[in-house]
Structure formats: structure tokens, C-alpha cells
Amino acid sequence: MTAPTTLPGLPPGGTDPCVHCGFCLPSCASYLALGSEMDSPRGRIHALKAIEAGELTLDATVAGHFDSCLGCLACVSACPSGVRYDQLIEATRPRLNAPELRSPAQQLWRRLLFGLLPYPARLRALLRPLRSYAGTPLQALVRGMGLTKVLGPQLAAMEQLLPPLSPDSFSDRLPQVIPAVGERRYRVGLLLGCVQRVFDPAVNAATAQVLAANGIEVVVPTDQGCCGAVTHHQGEEAQTRALAQALIHRFNGVGPLDAVLVSASGCGHSLKAYGRLLADAAPELAAAAAELADKAVDVQEFLARVGLTTAFQAGLKPLTHPDGCPASADRPLTLAYHDACHMLHGQGISAAPRQLLQAIPHVRLREPLEQGVCCGSAGIYNLVQPTEAELLGARKADDLRGTGAQIAVSANIGCSLQLRRHLAGLPVQHPMQVLARSFGAGQAT
Ligand code: SF4
Ligand code: SF4
Known part of the structure; x- marks a missing residue:
């Protein structure tokens, strides 16, 4: 199969403002790690222009230079010309998922991650047997002896990130409603996050405690799933939309909320994009998505705002x-x-x-x-x-x-x-x- 030479979905004229000044390079993590122009924002924008002009084919080599991008958006903050690299990379990501652009092993690994990380029940089932390993002297010994290397780089990286697992990692223990202490100032919904609730459940508990102590009633919709950030940032559009739709449904059923608070910034960024993500959905769903996006606020942002x-x-x-x-x-x-x-x-x-x-x-x-x-x-x-x-x-x-x-x-x-x-x-x-x-x-x- 021939790889596409054009990039449908790229914002028209989106690459034009780039004057190739290179001011974005010092803030670009992939450029700092790899030191190559093709792995910098300027190099990728140049590649996009060439693909649009029909002078370059999006093949596996070119796709690799887009895969090296972290999507961190530091280049957007750094750019004096107002280049919206965030929009460029968001439009490019779905094209990178074409089967011919990655090896079968890479595709399988990604499928495993997307089939696991956004689903806390699956993640918990996988992690349950690891409770007697994570955070124990055995794990320290295995790491110290370098035994994780036999797992291969990807699985070894996953093992290196594995935190100690508490009983709270395996069930959502926050009550559905945490009343405000004293006079109620606001009523907010709380997004638990798929990875956060499993790997660091103490964050959600602390967030609810701080909010309640500040006169804020916290509603935790039951059976809430992933917001879709994990897949959204990788251009997995269909799965992201399905996850977003399910989450909207959960938050819609809990009554009026002043805000929907998020304590993981990757999730907050995706939740705020729901209106755009589901703009072409059925009118009722599109309206509900826009409403949830309007109500999405980072918890720090909210507390600083209300005091x-x-x-x-x-x-x-x-x-x-x-x-x-x-x-x-x-x-x-x-x-x-x-x-x-x-x-x-x-x-x-x-x-x-x-x-x-x-x-x-x-x-x-x-x-x-x-x-x-x-x-x-x-x-x-x-x-x-x-x-x-x-x-x-x-x-x-x-x-x-x-x-x-x-x-x-x-x-x-x-x-x-x-x-x-x-x-x-x-x-x-x-x-x-x-x-x-x-x-x-x-x-x-
Ligand atoms: S993206 Fe902005 S900062 Fe980077 S090279 Fe282009 S114009 Fe310069
Ligand atoms: S989003 Fe990509 S290109 Fe921009 S600074 Fe981050 S790693 Fe570099």
C-alpha cells in the first residue's frame, strides 16, 4: 500500500506563518534529546510544507520524525510568529496511524497500551498479581541486577514507572458526594482520571479533601471512565470520541454542576477540547460536549479563581x-x-x-x-x-x-x-x- 502524500485535515495555511527563525528550538524536548533538525518543530513544519507541496512523501522515515515529537506544545509558547504547531501536530497524528508507517511490533504495542490504559478495570486486573512485587525489595533487587532489560526497552520502561500499589489502587473509594465543610459555595464534579486513580489514588483523595474544606461540594460520578486524553494525544480519533461520549453521559446524570474539575493536566487539556472534538456529532451530543468543555477547569485554576x-x-x-x-x-x-x-x-x-x-x-x-x-x-x-x-x-x-x-x-x-x-x-x-x-x-x- 502507498502512503498518503497529502495530509487531509491540516489547517489551511497553518504552516505559512513559520519563518524558520528557530526560536522554538531551545524549548523543544525532542530537539534537545536527538539534536537533529528533522526532530525539531522547524524541521517538522518544513516537512509538512513539503508534503503539502507534493515534494515529500509521508513514509515511515518521515513519520518517525513526527513520532519523536512529544506533543508538549513548548514550541507554541516559544514561537514569536504565532505558529499553531498544536493544531498542526493534532491534524498530523491520525495520519501517522496508517498501518504502513509503523512496524508490526510498534503497532501491536500501541494497541496493547490503548486497550489497557484508558480502562481502569483492565489495568487493575493486570496489576493485581504485581501487588507483591511493586515497591518491594524484590523489585529493587530485580532492578538492581538489571534483570528488567530482558523485557525489551518498552516493557522495561513500563516496569521502571511502576509505583507501589496500595489497596486504594484497586477500587474507587471516594463516595459519590463529598459534602462541603461549612457553608456550600460551589458544587463541582471531579474527574478521577484512568491512570491517576490506579497509580496515585491519594491525589484524588487529597483533591476532594481540599475542595470540601474550602466549602465546595464534590460530586464523583460513579463508573466514570477515561476522558480520552491518552488516545486523543495520539490521534486515535474513534476511540477518543467513544470515551468522551461515555464520560459526558456520566457527568450529565449528576445534576447541575458549577464546574468539572480535573487534577491531571493532560486530562484537563483534552476535556477542554471536547466541544471541538465532537462538533460534528449529533446535535444533542455536540451541545453536551461543548457544555462539558466549558465547565472543565483545572483544580488549581479553579481554587485560585474562587479563592x-x-x-x-x-x-x-x-x-x-x-x-x-x-x-x-x-x-x-x-x-x-x-x-x-x-x-x-x-x-x-x-x-x-x-x-x-x-x-x-x-x-x-x-x-x-x-x-x-x-x-x-x-x-x-x-x-x-x-x-x-x-x-x-x-x-x-x-x-x-x-x-x-x-x-x-x-x-x-x-x-x-x-x-x-x-x-x-x-x-x-x-x-x-x-x-x-x-x-x-x-x-x-
Ligand atoms: S515555529 Fe515559530 S519559532 Fe519555530 S521556526 Fe517557525 S516561526 Fe520560528
Ligand atoms: S510539541 Fe513537539 S515540536 Fe513542539 S516543542 Fe514539543 S517536542 Fe518539540
Whole structure:
């Protein structure tokens, strides 16, 4: 079969504003990892122009240079000419899924990931036998002896990301409604996330706790599935639409909501795109998708917007240092906030999480040098491009360690797993966990 030479769906004139200045290159994670022009935004835009002009065929080699893109969107933030690379790569991704553009092994691996990650019940069934392995000395021994290498690079990468699994990983324990503490200010829905609820369920618990303590009633629709972010960012259109439709149905059945809150930035980015994603669906579904997209708000963004209550702020107490001493004015606790790409570049949120963290007494925020550069997680990137992801993860870990932080803070599950894998010895927590911990300390005293 011949590969397509054109790219249907590419926004007309979308590549025109690129003047090939290269200002985007220093922020491009794939360029930093691979050092080749073809693996940079400028090189890919050049390739798109050539494909559109009929001068280049989208074959497996060219497709490989698009597959090396993390979709982190740092180039969109960096571009002074307003090139919407986000729209270009979103339109290109579905074309990369043509069977002739990837090897049978790559296609099988992707099918396995897309058949597993968006479905918590399947993921839990697979992980159940690994409970006595994940986070135990046996896992440390296996890793220490390098035995995971026999699994091959992709499976080894997956094993390296595997966190300890708590009983909470295997069932959704949050009640359907978590009442507001004190007077109810808002009623919101909470998206649990497919990977987050399994690999880091404490984030959802902390999020609900912080919201409720701020006078916000939290509704957790039962049997909610994946929002489709995992497949959306890989151009798997049909599966994404099916997942989105099912989720819309779940949230529609819980009564009026002031907002639908998301504590994983990759999910928030996709939820906010639902209106566009389902614009050509049946009118009722298209309207419901647009409504959900309008209500989708990142949890940090929401809390910064509505403000923490006076009572909550009064309950925030200093966090403790690793030696058990509480942070103080003389000895603050240093946090480094890691910007998830789909939060910073995808949703334009950077001040809100920092503002919330600085509400905690005696916290000092430090910024990594390469603040807007991707950590190499990027959805399934670290599972399908493990070599590049490894380089980027190590680079980001060095940068975060260089801040002198005692806690790295990340508001995206994919980044958190990637950072934990590379930041051994340095805790990685979600902003909601850090806030809940500070508030919990306040409650206990
Ligand atoms: S995408 Fe923007 S920053 Fe990058 S080369 Fe083109 S015009 Fe320059
Ligand atoms: S999305 Fe990220 S990895 Fe892809 S070209 Fe832009 S900066 Fe580079």
C-alpha cells in the first residue's frame, strides 16, 4: 500500500506563518534529546510544507520524525510568529496511524497500551498479581541486577514507572458526594482520571479533601471512565470520541454542576477540547460536549479563581522537614514546582498552582532552569520512545535537584510517575497533596 502524500485535515495555511527563525528550538524536548533538525518543530513544519507541496512523501522515515515529537506544545509558547504547531501536530497524528508507517511490533504495542490504559478495570486486573512485587525489595533487587532489560526497552520502561500499589489502587473509594465543610459555595464534579486513580489514588483523595474544606461540594460520578486524553494525544480519533461520549453521559446524570474539575493536566487539556472534538456529532451530543468543555477547569485554576476560604487559610500549618522539624521563617521548606506541558503550554496555567503553594506558611518556591521543557513523560511517549524519554527524564531530574528542593511538585500523573522514576530519594507530590498535608497538620494541632 502507498502512503498518503497529502495530509487531509491540516489547517489551511497553518504552516505559512513559520519563518524558520528557530526560536522554538531551545524549548523543544525532542530537539534537545536527538539534536537533529528533522526532530525539531522547524524541521517538522518544513516537512509538512513539503508534503503539502507534493515534494515529500509521508513514509515511515518521515513519520518517525513526527513520532519523536512529544506533543508538549513548548514550541507554541516559544514561537514569536504565532505558529499553531498544536493544531498542526493534532491534524498530523491520525495520519501517522496508517498501518504502513509503523512496524508490526510498534503497532501491536500501541494497541496493547490503548486497550489497557484508558480502562481502569483492565489495568487493575493486570496489576493485581504485581501487588507483591511493586515497591518491594524484590523489585529493587530485580532492578538492581538489571534483570528488567530482558523485557525489551518498552516493557522495561513500563516496569521502571511502576509505583507501589496500595489497596486504594484497586477500587474507587471516594463516595459519590463529598459534602462541603461549612457553608456550600460551589458544587463541582471531579474527574478521577484512568491512570491517576490506579497509580496515585491519594491525589484524588487529597483533591476532594481540599475542595470540601474550602466549602465546595464534590460530586464523583460513579463508573466514570477515561476522558480520552491518552488516545486523543495520539490521534486515535474513534476511540477518543467513544470515551468522551461515555464520560459526558456520566457527568450529565449528576445534576447541575458549577464546574468539572480535573487534577491531571493532560486530562484537563483534552476535556477542554471536547466541544471541538465532537462538533460534528449529533446535535444533542455536540451541545453536551461543548457544555462539558466549558465547565472543565483545572483544580488549581479553579481554587485560585474562587479563592481559598479564610478558615482554610487559617488551618494551613508549616510542613515538616525530612528531619521532623517544622518549617519556619529561618528555615523554610523548599519546593520546586514542575510545570506539566499540558498545563503550562496547553492551558496557559502557571501562576495558579504557585499561588496556592505559597499560601502555605514558610514555603520557598524555586524554579528549575528549563522550566518549560518537557520531562519526557508526554502521555505514552515514555512507553513508545523510551530512549529519548530516559534522556529527558534524567535531564529534568538534574534540573529539579539543582534547585535544592526538598519536595518536587507536579500536577500531572504522567509527569509524577516519570519524575519519581528519575528522582529517587526526592518526594514528588501533587499540589493538592501538599495543601492537604499542610491543612492536615493544622487540623491535628
Ligand atoms: S515555529 Fe515559530 S519559532 Fe519555530 S521556526 Fe517557525 S516561526 Fe520560528
Ligand atoms: S510539541 Fe514539543 S517536542 Fe513537539 S515540536 Fe513542539 S516543542 Fe518539540
